[in-house]
Amino acid sequence: MKPLDQCLLYGFVDSAYLDGRDPAELCRQLCDGGADLVQLRAKGWPILDIARLAKRLSPVTAEAGVRLVINDHPELAAEVGASTAHLGQEDFFDAGYNDVDKVKPDGSTLELGLSTHAPEQARRACEAGADYIATGPVFATPTKPGRPPVTLDYVRWAAKNIDRPWFAIGGIDLDNLDDILAAGARRVCVVSAILRAPDVAGACRQFKDRLLSAAR
Numbered sequence: 001m002k003p004l005d006q007c008l009l010y011g012f013v014d015s016a017y018l019d020g021r022d023p024a025e026l027c028r029q030l031c032d033g034g035a036d037l038v039q040l041r042a043k044g045w046p047i048l049d050i051a052r053l054a055k056r057l058s059p060v061t062a063e064a065g066v067r068l069v070i071n072d073h074p075e076l077a078a079e080v081g082a083s084t085a086h087l088g089q090e091d092f093f094d095a096g097y098n099d100v101d102k103v104k105p106d107g108s109t110l111e112l113g114l115s116t117h118a119p120e121q122a123r124r125a126c127e128a129g130a131d132y133i134a135t136g137p138v139f140a141t142p143t144k145p146g147r148p149p150v151t152l153d154y155v156r157w158a159a160k161n162i163d164r165p166w167f168a169i170g171g172i173d174l175d176n177l178d179d180i181l182a183a184g185a186r187r188v189c190v191v192s193a194i195l196r197a198p199d200v201a202g203a204c205r206q207f208k209d210r211l212l213s214a215a216r
Contacts (some may be wrong), residue, residue, distance in 0.1 A: 001065050001083060002036055004111065004132050004165040008211040010069075010189040011035035011204060013057065015042040017195040024056045026200065031064035033194075033204020039069035039086060047073065054080040074112065078105040086113040086134070089121060093128075100129040115169075117150055119157050126163060133162060134189060137170020138180065142192065144170060152183040159184025174206055181214045 011030040013023050023040075030038050038061055042050050054070055058080050061068040069084040070077035077085035087103065092114055097103055100112045111131035116122040125133050135158045137144050138151065155168050168180050169189035180188060190207055197203035 001067055004067075007036035007067065007165065008187050008215065009035050009204065009208045010037045010039065010167050010169075010187065011194055012039045012041055012189070012191045013053075014039075014191055014195060015045060017192065023053055024060055026195070027057045027060045028064075029200040030194070030204055031061060031066045033201035034208035035066060035204055037067040037069050037084065039071055039189075041071040043072075047076065051076055051080065054082065058082065069113070074103050074110060075105055078108040078110050082110075084111045084113065084131075086115070088115040089117070093121075093124065098124075098128055100131070117147070118154065119161070122158065122162055122166075130164070132165040132167065133158075134167050134169045135162075136168055136189070138168050139171025139176065141171040152179060155180060155183035155185050174203075174210075177207065177210055181210070186211065186215055 013027050027038055040054055040057055042053065050073065054076060058068055067084050068082040069086050070082050071086050072091060074085040104110050104112060113132040113134060114125040114130040115134045116125050122133055122135065135154055137147055137149050138155055140149050149170065158166050165187060167187040167189045168185040172180055172188050172190050173193035188211065194200055194203045
């Protein structure tokens, strides 16, 4: 499993984009295509159902040497052996936390990422000890309905100011990836442009190849 600073492509098994497909097979395709992290995001699902699915995905990612990220549930992440958990602003700062160690289970080696939507939120996330930061949504996206895009200005700011691994997220596709890279991003989260592609693994490879080229 790569350390976070060597991870470039962040994929998702998102319950809103399953379209009747087997989540474990979808996860395998993401891993085969070169995703460095795969997040399980199942908004609105009961915790027991998320746990069952996480236990199915864990051996898939482990075999591929890919990080499994559990959205919203750090305790569950530790329980299923995932390396990483992710929380949004509302589940961390708005819930009264200001230190990631407060939400990491005792004795675990879990790493935690935080979503941010503005420079002041990124600064707070760094001060709170986030292991990585997501910056976005860069462009409008149905994944975050009603949330205004942060635009490439935030990406440019992040490239100059964030002192740990960070991933641009939100409406990123192969057509605008060059703009993201030109703004200074070297890591991206991609949801619909991969999950809605006819060939999930192939779409991953296209993203990964361009990210690797930019990293050289």
